[in-house]
Amino acid sequence: VAVAPPAPPPRPAPAPIAARSTPGIVSIRSATSLGTGFVVRDDGWIATNLHVIAGARTLLVTFHDGRELPVLDVVAADEARDLALVRVGAKGLATLALGDSDAVRAGDPIVAIGHPLGLEDTVSNGLVSAVSVLDPALTVLQISAPIAPGSSGGPIFSDQGDVIGV
Numbered sequence: 001v002a003v004a005p006p007a008p009p010p011r012p013a014p015a016p017i018a019a020r021s022t023p024g025i026v027s028i029r030s031a032t033s034l035g036t037g038f039v040v041r042d043d044g045w046i047a048t049n050l051h052v053i054a055g056a057r058t059l060l061v062t063f064h065d066g067r068e069l070p071v072l073d074v075v076a077a078d079e080a081r082d083l084a085l086v087r088v089g090a091k092g093l094a095t096l097a098l099g100d101s102d103a104v105r106a107g108d109p110i111v112a113i114g115h116p117l118g119l120e121d122t123v124s125n126g127l128v129s130a131v132s133v134l135d136p137a138l139t140v141l142q143i144s145a146p147i148a149p150g151s152s153g154g155p156i157f158s159d160q161g162d163v164i165g166v
Helices: 014-024
Strands: 025-029 034-041 045-049 060-062 068-078 083-088 109-114 122-135 138-143 156-158 163-165
Touching: 014 025, 014 034, 014 109, 014 122, 025 045, 138 163
Parallel strands: none
Antiparallel strands: 025 034, 025 060, 034 045, 045 083, 060 068, 068 083, 109 122, 109 156, 122 138, 156 163
8 A cells, every 4th residue: 555645844825924024124215216125134234136226325224113224335236136235223133034046946936025116015926937047157037926116126035935036
Protein backbone atom coordinates (compact mmCIF):
# COMPACT_ATOMS: atom_id res chain seq x y z
CA VAL A 1 0.00 0.00 0.00
CA ALA A 2 1.46 3.33 -1.07
CA VAL A 3 1.38 6.13 1.44
CA ALA A 4 0.93 9.64 0.14
CA PRO A 5 3.70 12.05 1.09
CA PRO A 6 2.75 14.68 3.64
CA ALA A 7 1.25 17.85 2.23
CA PRO A 8 3.59 20.84 2.11
CA PRO A 9 2.95 23.49 4.76
CA PRO A 10 0.48 26.15 3.65
CA ARG A 11 1.94 29.33 2.15
CA PRO A 12 0.85 32.67 3.57
CA ALA A 13 -1.80 34.45 1.51
CA PRO A 14 -1.33 38.11 0.50
CA ALA A 15 -3.35 39.45 3.46
CA PRO A 16 -1.13 37.95 6.21
CA ILE A 17 2.01 38.97 4.30
CA ALA A 18 0.68 42.53 4.10
CA ALA A 19 -0.38 42.62 7.75
CA ARG A 20 3.04 41.46 8.89
CA SER A 21 5.00 43.69 6.49
CA THR A 22 3.30 47.09 6.34
CA PRO A 23 5.02 48.49 9.47
CA GLY A 24 8.31 48.23 7.54
CA ILE A 25 7.05 49.88 4.32
CA VAL A 26 7.37 53.65 3.89
CA SER A 27 6.51 56.46 1.51
CA ILE A 28 9.38 58.56 0.20
CA ARG A 29 8.66 61.93 -1.32
CA SER A 30 10.40 65.02 -2.56
CA ALA A 31 9.08 68.19 -4.11
CA THR A 32 8.77 66.38 -7.46
CA SER A 33 8.48 62.66 -6.77
CA LEU A 34 6.61 60.07 -4.73
CA GLY A 35 7.69 56.50 -4.19
CA THR A 36 7.84 53.62 -1.77
CA GLY A 37 10.66 52.10 0.24
CA PHE A 38 11.16 49.51 2.94
CA VAL A 39 13.25 49.26 6.08
CA VAL A 40 16.20 46.89 5.81
CA ARG A 41 18.00 47.82 9.06
CA ASP A 42 16.32 48.83 12.29
CA ASP A 43 18.70 51.77 12.68
CA GLY A 44 17.18 53.71 9.77
CA TRP A 45 18.38 52.17 6.51
CA ILE A 46 15.68 52.12 3.82
CA ALA A 47 15.86 50.54 0.36
CA THR A 48 14.12 52.07 -2.66
CA ASN A 49 14.61 52.60 -6.38
CA LEU A 50 17.24 55.15 -7.33
CA HIS A 51 14.84 56.93 -9.69
CA VAL A 52 12.57 57.69 -6.69
CA ILE A 53 15.25 59.85 -5.05
CA ALA A 54 17.31 60.99 -8.05
CA GLY A 55 17.83 64.74 -8.21
CA ALA A 56 15.98 65.50 -4.99
CA ARG A 57 17.44 68.09 -2.63
CA THR A 58 15.35 66.95 0.30
CA LEU A 59 13.46 63.72 0.91
CA LEU A 60 10.83 62.97 3.53
CA VAL A 61 10.00 59.45 4.69
CA THR A 62 6.53 58.70 6.08
CA PHE A 63 6.12 55.61 8.22
CA HIS A 64 3.06 53.40 8.67
CA ASP A 65 2.32 55.08 12.03
CA GLY A 66 2.26 58.55 10.41
CA ARG A 67 5.68 59.62 11.67
CA GLU A 68 7.71 61.66 9.17
CA LEU A 69 11.49 61.86 9.13
CA PRO A 70 13.89 63.55 6.72
CA VAL A 71 16.44 61.48 4.82
CA LEU A 72 19.83 62.27 6.37
CA ASP A 73 21.96 60.81 3.60
CA VAL A 74 22.18 58.38 0.72
CA VAL A 75 24.14 55.40 2.02
CA ALA A 76 24.55 53.70 -1.38
CA ALA A 77 23.28 54.01 -4.93
CA ASP A 78 23.54 51.67 -7.91
CA GLU A 79 22.46 53.22 -11.19
CA ALA A 80 22.70 49.97 -13.19
CA ARG A 81 20.26 48.24 -10.82
CA ASP A 82 18.16 51.36 -10.07
CA LEU A 83 18.63 50.77 -6.34
CA ALA A 84 19.38 53.10 -3.45
CA LEU A 85 19.79 52.91 0.31
CA VAL A 86 18.90 56.00 2.30
CA ARG A 87 19.18 56.65 6.02
CA VAL A 88 16.85 58.36 8.47
CA GLY A 89 17.59 59.15 12.11
CA ALA A 90 15.65 56.42 13.87
CA LYS A 91 16.24 53.30 15.93
CA GLY A 92 14.15 50.20 16.54
CA LEU A 93 12.33 50.31 13.19
CA ALA A 94 10.36 47.31 11.90
CA THR A 95 12.45 45.60 9.23
CA LEU A 96 11.51 43.30 6.38
CA ALA A 97 13.20 39.93 5.94
CA LEU A 98 15.24 39.56 2.77
CA GLY A 99 14.78 36.31 0.86
CA ASP A 100 16.89 34.45 -1.67
CA SER A 101 16.22 36.08 -5.03
CA ASP A 102 18.52 33.51 -6.70
CA ALA A 103 15.94 30.82 -5.89
CA VAL A 104 13.09 32.63 -7.71
CA ARG A 105 11.66 30.87 -10.77
CA ALA A 106 9.19 31.85 -13.46
CA GLY A 107 5.74 30.91 -12.22
CA ASP A 108 6.46 31.60 -8.54
CA PRO A 109 3.69 33.60 -6.81
CA ILE A 110 4.57 37.09 -5.54
CA VAL A 111 2.99 39.90 -3.56
CA ALA A 112 3.78 43.58 -4.21
CA ILE A 113 3.05 46.35 -1.71
CA GLY A 114 3.40 50.01 -2.52
CA HIS A 115 1.92 53.48 -2.24
CA PRO A 116 0.56 54.24 -5.71
CA LEU A 117 -0.67 57.79 -6.19
CA GLY A 118 -0.17 58.36 -2.45
CA LEU A 119 -2.55 55.57 -1.39
CA GLU A 120 -0.95 53.65 1.44
CA ASP A 121 -0.12 49.97 1.52
CA THR A 122 -1.80 48.88 -1.68
CA VAL A 123 -1.43 45.12 -2.07
CA SER A 124 -1.37 43.29 -5.38
CA ASN A 125 -0.38 39.77 -6.23
CA GLY A 126 0.76 37.96 -9.32
CA LEU A 127 3.50 35.73 -10.63
CA VAL A 128 7.11 35.95 -11.63
CA SER A 129 6.62 35.97 -15.40
CA ALA A 130 10.30 35.66 -16.25
CA VAL A 131 13.75 35.68 -14.68
CA SER A 132 16.20 37.35 -17.06
CA VAL A 133 19.96 37.32 -16.55
CA LEU A 134 21.10 40.49 -18.35
CA ASP A 135 24.71 39.88 -17.40
CA PRO A 136 26.42 37.82 -14.68
CA ALA A 137 25.98 40.66 -12.17
CA LEU A 138 22.41 41.67 -13.08
CA THR A 139 19.27 39.54 -12.99
CA VAL A 140 15.83 41.09 -13.32
CA LEU A 141 12.41 39.72 -12.48
CA GLN A 142 9.44 40.38 -14.71
CA ILE A 143 6.25 40.22 -12.66
CA SER A 144 2.57 40.17 -13.54
CA ALA A 145 1.38 42.15 -10.48
CA PRO A 146 0.12 45.65 -11.36
CA ILE A 147 2.50 48.41 -10.28
CA ALA A 148 1.24 52.01 -10.47
CA PRO A 149 3.14 55.31 -10.17
CA GLY A 150 4.16 55.84 -6.55
CA SER A 151 4.80 52.14 -5.96
CA SER A 152 8.35 52.32 -7.33
CA GLY A 153 10.80 51.22 -4.67
CA GLY A 154 8.31 48.98 -2.90
CA PRO A 155 9.11 45.41 -1.92
CA ILE A 156 8.21 42.34 -3.95
CA PHE A 157 7.59 39.40 -1.65
CA SER A 158 7.89 35.67 -2.21
CA ASP A 159 4.98 33.52 -1.09
CA GLN A 160 7.04 32.97 2.08
CA GLY A 161 6.74 36.69 2.89
CA ASP A 162 10.41 37.52 2.27
CA VAL A 163 11.55 40.38 0.04
CA ILE A 164 12.91 39.02 -3.24
CA GLY A 165 12.87 42.18 -5.34
CA VAL A 166 12.20 45.90 -5.53
